[in-house]
Amino acid sequence: MSDLSIRQLSKSFGGVRAVNDVSFEIKRGEFLALIGPNGAGKSTCFNMINGQLPPDAGEIWFEGNKLNGRKPRDIWRLGIGRTFQVAATFNSMTVVENVQMALLSHANQIYRLWQPARAQHRERALELLAQVGMQDAADRPSRELAYGDVKRVELAIALANDPRLLLMDEPTAGMAPKERNDLIALVKRLVIERGISVLFTEHSMDVVFAFADRIIVLARGKLIADGDARSIRDNPQVQEVYFGTGKTFRAEARA
Numbered sequence: 371m372s373d374l375s376i377r378q379l380s381k382s383f384g385g386v387r388a389v390n391d392v393s394f395e396i397k398r399g400e401f402l403a404l405i406g407p408n409g410a411g412k413s414t415c416f417n418m419i420n421g422q423l424p425p426d427a428g429e430i431w432f433e434g435n436k437l438n439g440r441k442p443r444d445i446w447r448l449g450i451g452r453t454f455q456v457a458a459t460f461n462s463m464t465v466v467e468n469v470q471m472a473l474l475s476h477a478n479q480i481y482r483l484w485q486p487a488r489a490q491h492r493e494r495a496l497e498l499l500a501q502v503g504m505q506d507a508a509d510r511p512s513r514e515l516a517y518g519d520v521k522r523v524e525l526a527i528a529l530a531n532d533p534r535l536l537l538m539d540e541p542t543a544g545m546a547p548k549e550r551n552d553l554i555a556l557v558k559r560l561v562i563e564r565g566i567s568v569l570f571t572e573h574s575m576d577v578v579f580a581f582a583d584r585i586i587v588l589a590r591g592k593l594i595a596d597g598d599a600r601s602i603r604d605n606p607q608v609q610e611v612y613f614g615t616g617k618t619f620r621a622e623a624r625a
């Protein structure tokens with residue numbers, strides 16, 4: 371069964387066809403990269419899936435539910451998580467408190483009648499921090515964290531909602547190559563351990579080719595390729611759209 375089904379999705383801004391008749395599926399437990407040069411329509415796709423932008427045409431289905439017309443919060447409740455930039459309050463709390471707040475927010479959706487106290491979520495918050503390798507920093511003020519560690523905590527916060535599909539739009543933006551690699555390796559491990567699906571965008575082709583189960587490529591709003599790393603790397607149309615961007619897509623660049 372496919373988790374997410376995107377069917378003939380389109381979105382224009384004035385005369386710009388940002389997303390043009392795009393269809394793809396994500397299967398349960400798949401780690402799928404959405405790539406494409408700048409302005410290809412990746413963020414617009416994400417924003418339609420998470421309910422921030424209404425599509426002009428096409429349908430989005432998740433586990434048998436049509437998502438068109440639903441609010442971001444309803445889509446989040448259906449099990450589609452996303453990594454947010456940290457909230458304005460992030461710096462005023464400890465690391466574990468930030469995850470506790472996310473758990474509290476999630477619990478309030480379901481157990482509205484007997485809202486558990488924040489303290490009761492500490493153990494679960496520590497478990498989530500352990501999954502992202504941040505348990506030792508649990509009681510540190512969040513404002514002291516290095517950038518890469520903030521990203522790990524963001525991931526723990528996203529996992530607090532127990533998503534079955536996680537959307538990650540450029541999760542490694544602003545990171546050094548080693549940090550990028552580590553974060554995506556961590557996400558891949560979580561995909562395998564938790565059986566969730568992840569759709570992510572990433573500008574580092576090394577990272578995409580090393581970790582993605584499957585890659586889809588957008589160019590000027592159109593989906594031009596969908597396949598594994600080798601087929602994408604050898605695809606002449608993909609090579610052409612990346613020509614001159616400094617990314618390597620030549621066959622001889624194969625690892």
Ligand SMILES: Nc1ncnc2c1ncn2[C@@H]1O[C@H](COP(=O)(O)OP(=O)(O)OP(=O)(O)O)[C@@H](O)[C@H]1O
Pocket residue numbers: 383386387388406407408409410411412413414415
């Ligand atoms: N809110 C908007 N208003 C007008 N035009 C927009 C808007 N959002 C996106 N666009 C245009 O739609 C096209 C696709 O943009 P989008 O941000 O989805 O691409 P992207 O693949 O995410 O790019 P990048 O890799 O640079 O983030 C671009 O031409 C962009 O200028």
